[in-house]
Amino acid sequence: MDDDTDLLLAAFVVLGCMTLPVMLRLAQGRRPRRRSEKLAEATDLVSLGGGRRLALTRDAFGERLVLLGGATDLVIEPRIDDAPPALVEEAPPAPPSELAGLFPLGLLSILSGVLVGLLCGGFRLALQWADAMRSAIPIWMQDRPALGCAIMIFGAAAATWLAAFLVRRIVPSAVGSGIPHVESVLHRQEPPASPILLPVKFIGGVLAIGAGLALGREGPSVQMGATLAHQIARLFRRQWRDAEALLASGAGAGLAAAFNAPLAGSAFVLEELLRRFDMRHATVALGSSVGAIAVMRLIVGPTPELRVAPHFDVAALDIAASLLIGVAAGLVSLAYNRAILGALDLADDLPWKIERKAALVGAAIGALAFFAPGVVGGGETLTQRTLDGDFALAALPIIFALRFLLGVVSYAAGTPGGLFAPLLTLGAELGFFIGLVLHGADAQEKGMAYAIVGMAAYFAAVVRAPLTGMILITEMTNSSELLLPMLAACFAAMATAAACRNEPIYDALKERAARLARRAQEEAEDAAAPTRGRDD
Structure with a gap:
């Protein structure tokens, strides 16, 4: 059994080494042709008799008048146009294919989904512990209700105070659910959140929801998933096109992990966050949801979130x-x-x-x-x-x-x-x-x-x-x-x-x-106006 395991592991290592160059080649795409590699074209030909022709050629460096035939070709005019080579316009590059580089991006989406699943799984376990502690205090203090009520009041007040303090002082974008911020980032209206959002959102969410506030765990899970996936894109130096796809898929993985619902996470990416459907984002969203759910089901099990009757008759x-x-x-x-x-x-x-x-x-x-x-x-x-x-x-x-x-x-x-x-x-x-x-x-x-x-x-x-x-x-x-x-x-x-x-x-x-944000900017400009007037 051990020999079979070692053989299988060695096969995976060899297969990974063989496919790594292919993955890197797919990620880089085709190398654009340089200007010097473009061949000159003869645009006009005039026969002069005796086998000699006058040709007007064009290449990336301009137009030339060349006398062809005879012992040698003779360049009569090397530069007909006066435009310098740097100003010669090239044809715009073709837009990247929707499926270009999708395979390595899909692997990154699975990796981000696994990490999002681990993070959201820990978040969920922490919330379960906080809920259990909150529910146990009234039982422990049922003989001393005044003291128990005081503990609940001051404990919840201190927890929510600290959660709000972390948001205001460290990451203001961590306030609330975070889904509007993720949408603004995807629409390039706001910059992506910094990695410090992860501990602030995690700790603040456990404090606030654990204190009893009527808030859901899916909002922090979505924003943490998006932030973590974006950091993975930065780590692997992906361009914005891939970083956008990973960020959106990380958000979907967070929702999938919060409710143990992989398809809902993918649908959330396409319907709510991006509001468009394309093969690239759909594939990456599915990959992240698969990775997140695989980890979450190891943590919390495969059972659905809600138990219902096995059968409903619909009339x-x-x-x-x-x-x-x-x-x-x-x-x-x-x-x-x-x-x-x-x-x-x-x-x-x-x-x-x-x-x-x-x-x-x-x-x-x-x-x-x-x-x-x-x-x-x-x-x-x-x-x-x-x-x-x-x-x-x-x-x-x-x-x-x-x-x-x-x-x-x-x-x-x-x-x-x-x-x-x-x-x-x-x-x-x-x-x-x-x-x-x-x-x-x-x-x-x-x-x-x-x-x-x-x-x-x-x-x-x-x-x-x-x-x-x-x-x-x-x-x-x-x-x-x-x-x-x-x-x-x-x-x-x-x-x-x-x-x-x-x-x-x-x-x-x-x-x-x-x-x-606009109002705050206007107020700051109005406050700075008198100072600039005095300086002038």
């Missing part, structure tokens, strides 16, 4: 109900997006530093986490309980309103954290509520099916990426039986959101960040 009336769910999701998304933007504006108007605002939010959520630990945090447990049918009809509006408010306030705190997981929780509660209203409180199975449809519809209405939402929910639940109802619900949600002129949340956040 014709369910399609009509799904359209109703989509309309409701579109209307609620309008309130949600405006609430997010309004809360951010309100937080900016407060005359406090970002750390104090974050600490205040953390203290309030810490107190809530002591008395109701199940309603705080990213929302994964709450989503699972909704799919299990644990909530009564009368309790759903209260839980929905509370989670709606927690999500808005948490995002305005200025700490790292995403929006996807809280969105899915709200969508599940909305769909479950409509299912119970339509089919009665005893129809738990219909309510659970509508909860899954509601997740896809609310995601499509808020983010405006329906394919990503449907693929994500299908992979998270390991069930494709509700694709048709999800398709109807996403259609209605998109149409309703568009009719209400509800801008996609990440577009709105990106425009808001650009507006604030």
